[in-house]
Amino acid sequence: xxxxxxxxxxxxxxxxxxxCTYSQASLSPNQLKSSNMDTTKKDNPAYSRKDxxxxxxxxxxxxxxxxxxxxxxxxxxxxxxxxxxxxETSKEVGTYYCAVCGNALFKSDTKFxxxxxxxxxxxxxxxxxxxxxxxxxxxxERTEVECGRCKSHLGxxxxxxxxxxxxRYCINGVILDFEKAKDAEKKYNAx
Ligand SMILES: [Zn+2]
Numbered sequence: 247x248x249x250x251x252x253x254x255x256x257x258x259x260x261x262x263x264x265x266c267t268y269s270q271a272s273l274s275p276n277q278l279k280s281s282n283m284d285t286t287k288k289d290n291p292a293y294s295r296k297d298x299x300x301x302x303x304x305x306x307x308x309x310x311x312x313x314x315x316x317x318x319x320x321x322x323x324x325x326x327x328x329x330x331x332x333x334e335t336s337k338e339v340g341t342y343y344c345a346v347c348g349n350a351l352f353k354s355d356t357k358f359x360x361x362x363x364x365x366x367x368x369x370x371x372x373x374x375x376x377x378x379x380x381x382x383x384x385x386x387e388r389t390e391v392e393c394g395r396c397k398s399h400l401g402x403x404x405x406x407x408x409x410x411x412x413x414r415y416c417i418n419g420v421i422l423d424f425e426k427a428k429d430a431e432k433k434y435n436a437x
């Protein structure tokens with residue numbers, strides 16, 4: 247009799263556990279853990295440096311996948327404090343990717359020191375890498391720039407940049423992932 251009760255308990259517990267598992271979102275719990283800003287993004291299923299297909303996740307899904315600081319800027323159009331990004335003054339040679347989805351955004355040779363407090367570039371990697379939107383918030387007429395793949399807020403573009411474009415892409419460093427050209431070359435040669 248004791249055996250029967252114990253076995254029944256085990257079955258009930260197993261069923262409860264299964265139910266809990268099923269009630270999770272379609273992403274596995276491992277994928278929902280907060281990411282730690284590395285370049286592989288094992289915890290972020292939307293992140294890929296190879297896949298260029300548009301990414302469309304719900305706000306709830308983004309909130310679970312992204313670190314809090316990235317979510318606040320990328321999905322809630324926040325702005326990081328000026329002079330807080332190490333990328334603002336960095337002169338390293340390489341590529342800047344969207345920290346949310348891995349889309350290539352800017353090359354280091356289009357980066358310049360604008361003195362505005364945020365990483366600044368005069369030209370994106372390609373036309374499709376950025377989306378432009380009119381932004382009339384805060385009583386200003388500005389042009390917002392979003393990632394061309396995942397539509398995350400990146401920053402704004404202004405008309406006071408250097409030649410050859412005359413544009414200044416003022417970008418939040420938090421939503422940038424940088425890979426040194428030398429590291430990329432090493433990975434390429436390792437294949
Ligand atoms: Zn993106």
